[in-house]
Amino acid sequence: MEFSKEINQTKPFNNERIKAMLNVVYTANKQQEQMVELLKPYKINDQHYNILRILKGRNGEPATPGQVKEVLLNSRGDLTRLVDKLVKMEFVSRGHSPHDRRSVELLITNQGAGILAVIAKDFDANQVYDFQLTEQEAKQLNILLDKLRG
Amino acid sequence: MEFSKEINQTKPFNNERIKAMLNVVYTANKQQEQMVELLKPYKINDQHYNILRILKGRNGEPATPGQVKEVLLNSRGDLTRLVDKLVKMEFVSRGHSPHDRRSVELLITNQGAGILAVIAKDFDANQVYDFQLTEQEAKQLNILLDKLRG
DNA sequence: TTACTTTATTTGTATTTACAAATATATAAA
DNA sequence: TTTATATATTTGTAAATACAAATAAAGTAA
DSSP, rough: OOOHHTTTSSOSSSSSHHHHHHHHHHHHHHHHHHHHHHGGGGGOOOHHHHOOOOOOOOTTOOOOOOOOHOSSSSSOOOOHHHHHHHHTTTTTEEEEEETTTTTTEEEHHHHHHHHHHEEEEEEEEHTOOOOOOOHHHHHHHHHHHHHHOO | OOHHHHHHOSOSSSSSHHHHHHHHHHHHHHHHHHHHHGGGTTTTOHHHHHHHHHHHHHHOOBBOOOHHHHHHHSSSEEEHHHHHHHHHSSSSEEOOOOSSTTEOOOEEEEHHHHHHHHOOOOOOOHHTTOOSOOOOHHHHHHHHHHHHOO
């Protein structure tokens, strides 16, 4: 649906650029809401999910909390306590770097990888990533967003 | 900057559509961070700001918390307590509807309108809405986002 | 009217988040 | 070595948030 209608905006926006930015915020929020909702049965939120994805993406190489934080798309919450929960759920293991004893090494466990696989199916069934865009349109969207951020 | 570089993603995304969605989330988060940062001196967050904007947009007509909530782009927080703070800061007044005594009527105060004007200048000086897009590109972006949401 | 249902908002409370300060280790300089 | 500075992470704590239950007023049906 067209954005203005979705938020019941009756009067037109000052300009398309401001409208676009609000549209970005709105769209991101919609996506987040859907994800949080679907993740609820697994007792984790979108931040936990993103952390697991990042750790899985390391393919067996550990990552420090700092590295994870850097790559996180959005930085709500605090890594220590988000990871605390994942460790308690046994989705992530925490060790110490032999090179730098300040650093903590995070690794996804088999159980963590398992839950990610289950969630992937769930997301798939719920069409979380079924966007109504062609690859070409998505490419164009990426270009515009990059440009928007300046 | 190109999104993948900004998040240090080395390996390419599965497809442009997923990348686009992540880009949307990332872009929205960037924008939110900038706003929250600039609003800090005024002791309010982005939700408070949005509430004030919505009330100002009513041009003297009161809005109920329910109506405000409906129009809010993103729904973190709880209206009652977000408004509590705005009332305490005297940016918003709370009354009761004569027609429906369950309903609460919210109005922006002169002081609230004043702070919005100050913030607008601040945002302007900090180029919060200086997006590097032409109107035509912004229009295209809006179309793609609407399509993305399906 | 009485009882039931719905709607609007608030409240209680556990959890999460923000943010400053603390801890612990590493690195660099004197 | 000692001291200072930087870096990685955790901790304490106030504030914000989520969510279920409570309150309170309307609306509807018998």
